[in-house]
Amino acid sequence: MRTRAGFTLVEAVVALTISSLIVILVSTVFLVQNRYYALQLQRSRAHDNARTATDLVSADLRSLMRGGFVVAERDRMVLRAPLALAVVCAVLPSNRVVVHLQGGPGIAPLDTTEVTGFAVRDPVTARWSYFDIPGWPTITQPGGRPARDCAQNGADTTGIADSFERLRRLDDYAPTLPALGEVLMLYGETEIRYQRSVMDSSSIGLFRGRYRGTLQELVTGMDTTAHFQYRTGASGYLSTVSGAALDAIDAVRLAARAHERPETGGQSELTYGWAVNVYLRNSR
Numbered sequence: 001m002r003t004r005a006g007f008t009l010v011e012a013v014v015a016l017t018i019s020s021l022i023v024i025l026v027s028t029v030f031l032v033q034n035r036y037y038a039l040q041l042q043r044s045r046a047h048d049n050a051r052t053a054t055d056l057v058s059a060d061l062r063s064l065m066r067g068g069f070v071v072a073e074r075d076r077m078v079l080r081a082p083l084a085l086a087v088v089c090a091v092l093p094s095n096r097v098v099v100h101l102q103g104g105p106g107i108a109p110l111d112t113t114e115v116t117g118f119a120v121r122d123p124v125t126a127r128w129s130y131f132d133i134p135g136w137p138t139i140t141q142p143g144g145r146p147a148r149d150c151a152q153n154g155a156d157t158t159g160i161a162d163s164f165e166r167l168r169r170l171d172d173y174a175p176t177l178p179a180l181g182e183v184l185m186l187y188g189e190t191e192i193r194y195q196r197s198v199m200d201s202s203s204i205g206l207f208r209g210r211y212r213g214t215l216q217e218l219v220t221g222m223d224t225t226a227h228f229q230y231r232t233g234a235s236g237y238l239s240t241v242s243g244a245a246l247d248a249i250d251a252v253r254l255a256a257r258a259h260e261r262p263e264t265g266g267q268s269e270l271t272y273g274w275a276v277n278v279y280l281r282n283s284r
Contacts, residue, residue, distance in 0.1 A: 053206045053219045053226070053256040054276045057192055060208075061252055061278045065119070065185065067128050068280075069249055070211070072241040074227045075194040077252075078211050080117065080130060080187040084110045088182045089150035089164070095171055097178055098146045100155065101163045112136040114188035114210070120174060121183040128185065131173040139173075141166040153180070191215060194226045206256075221258045223271070229253040251279045 063082055071078035086099035101110060117132040118139070133139055146164035171177040178184060189211035197205035197220040204222035209215035229237040231251040241249055255275040 051274055053222065053258075054254040054274060056206065056208065056218055057228075057252075057254050058276060058278045060190060060192065061280060064280055065128050067119075067130060067247045068187075069230075069241070069246040070189060071191075072228070072230050072246060072249060074229075074239040077192045077228055079190045079192070080119070081190045082185055082187050083114055084186045086165070086184045086186065088178050088180055088184065089155045090146075090153050091177070091180050092149060092166070094168070095177055096141060096166055096168045097170065098149045098164055098166050099184060100150060101165060110186065112140070115186050116189045116211070117187055118170065118173075119185040119187060120178055121185070123182065129174070130187070131170075132189075133173055139167050139170060141168045194222060194228075197221075223257050225273075226256045229255070249280065251277055253277050 057077075060079055060081060064079060065082060068080045068082075069077070070080060085102045088097050089100045090098035092098065113136070115133075115136040117130060119128040119130045121128055144166050146166045149166075150164055191207075191209060191211045191213075193207045193215060194204050195207060197203045198217050199205065199220045203220055204224060204226050205217045206219040206222065206226075207215035207217050227239070229239055229252070230241045230249045231237050231253070232241060232245050232248040233250065237251075237253050253275060254277075255273075257271060257273040
């Protein structure tokens, strides 16, 4: 008579216990790895938000000339951002001048819709005087042959005719008409602001755009401690600067603390603080 082999109750219990331990071990490893991945993702996003915010603002600040601040507050800045440099190469009748705009291969053409003013550089003191205008069409005079006007004054215009512009009635805004050889700067007013995020109403976002225009949200995930501070020589950093002291700003501290909720598998919220001091190389 043939007997059938099988598991005893003890063997079945032992097998079940071992398999349960294996399942628990695998599950524990998975949960630990998932928690670690969630933490790294959360941390990376917080780092990116904070650093991106300061990098974007730093790029605007480093191009500023002395006197480039219009507003300097804890959560808001308005800057006269340089768009192009120009040299007066001809003075014409009827209060017109011709300028040669900085240009050449690899340099983007001037976006005239961004122009909100011009500045004149004093050849003695090297200081800039700023003059707001209603828009580019109010000072430009299309047509004519501006390159020829400058060539008659000795300028080399070969192959760069598109870099010359006729400007009219600049003395409607400035005290006098710029003279031959004077340097002009065309600028646009840019606003940078920390305010309540549109993408995430529980956080603060970094907004940037044309002053008095529509601001675009570039970065979100900040908390209410995000702020700007300003240094005016040896006076230390201040939260607000106004009046004549705006011209004395030579450094800006950008503080941005990012706040991230936990990812799936994460355990807690994460906060990452980041601050950068940007020294204005053209402020002297």
